[in-house]
Amino acid sequence: MADTKVLLIIGRGRSGSTILDNLLGELDGFLSAGELFNVFRRGFVMGHTCGCGRPVASCALWSRVMATALSTSGGPIAPARVVEWQEEVAGAAADTRRLLKVRSTEKGSAALGSYVSVLGRVYAAIAEETGGRVIVDSSKRPPHAAYMHLVPGITPYFVQLVRDARAVAFSRARPKHTVDKTCALRARHPTPSAGCAAIFTRRRCGGVMHQSAHCWCATKISSPTHSALWGRS
Numbered sequence: 001m002a003d004t005k006v007l008l009i010i011g012r013g014r015s016g017s018t019i020l021d022n023l024l025g026e027l028d029g030f031l032s033a034g035e036l037f038n039v040f041r042r043g044f045v046m047g048h049t050c051g052c053g054r055p056v057a058s059c060a061l062w063s064r065v066m067a068t069a070l071s072t073s074g075g076p077i078a079p080a081r082v083v084e085w086q087e088e089v090a091g092a093a094a095d096t097r098r099l100l101k102v103r104s105t106e107k108g109s110a111a112l113g114s115y116v117s118v119l120g121r122v123y124a125a126i127a128e129e130t131g132g133r134v135i136v137d138s139s140k141r142p143p144h145a146a147y148m149h150l151v152p153g154i155t156p157y158f159v160q161l162v163r164d165a166r167a168v169a170f171s172r173a174r175p176k177h178t179v180d181k182t183c184a185l186r187a188r189h190p191t192p193s194a195g196c197a198a199i200f201t202r203r204r205c206g207g208v209m210h211q212s213a214h215c216w217c218a219t220k221i222s223s224p225t226h227s228a229l230w231g232r233s
């Protein structure tokens with residue numbers, strides 16, 4: 001069975017990753033998974049809302065994906081346990097350059113093997129449930145991308161998203177409203193989406209913006225990555 005192609009968007013917060021993620025998710029064979037790194041803590045531990053409007057734990061897609069990905073012969077893994085592994089592997093003190101140099105899970109931390117194994121099963125389950133040929137993961141965190149070469153069953157591709165620092169600063173000066181913080185506005189941040197957020201993007205952008213943004217995405221992604229992702233294997 002061919003590896004699942006995973007396109008990781010890396011960059012700072014407020015760089016436009018949600019827009020890029022949602023637009024890529026509109027392409028045939030692409031599945032926008034949102035910020036996968038946050039689905040365990042925010043989605044399953046903190047009870048945040050999915051892009052479809054349901055709590056992540058009761059979202060039809062995410063509940064099925066996690067039921068598969070967190071099952072082991074020794075019983076199900078609790079999402080809180082996965083969060084502990086995340087903290088150990090890619091928490092605030094994570095050393096991205098060191099992670100990039102780790103060539104096998106045995107040479108990493110104790111949690112690394114368990115965590116990348118779960119991630120591999122999550123990506124596989126998403127592909128299986130949705131039929132997605134390319135999973136778009138807009139987690140953005142460099143440490144999250146740094147151990148992708150260790151995740152079994154995937155071929156990772158990377159897009160580094162860089163926005164004008166002045167625009168980032170302007171964006172960060174303004175509050176960010178989400179359904180989980182205000183209950184007044186629709187989700188605008190990358191809550192874990194099941195392609196659900198793509199519907200929101202369509203409503204917001206309309207056809208013309210949609211078309212031009214496709215061209216923008218195609219020109220910003222490097223040529224080898226572009227051919228690898230768009231070509232079918």
Ligand SMILES: [Zn+2]
Nearest residue numbers: 050052059194
């Ligand atoms: Zn959902």
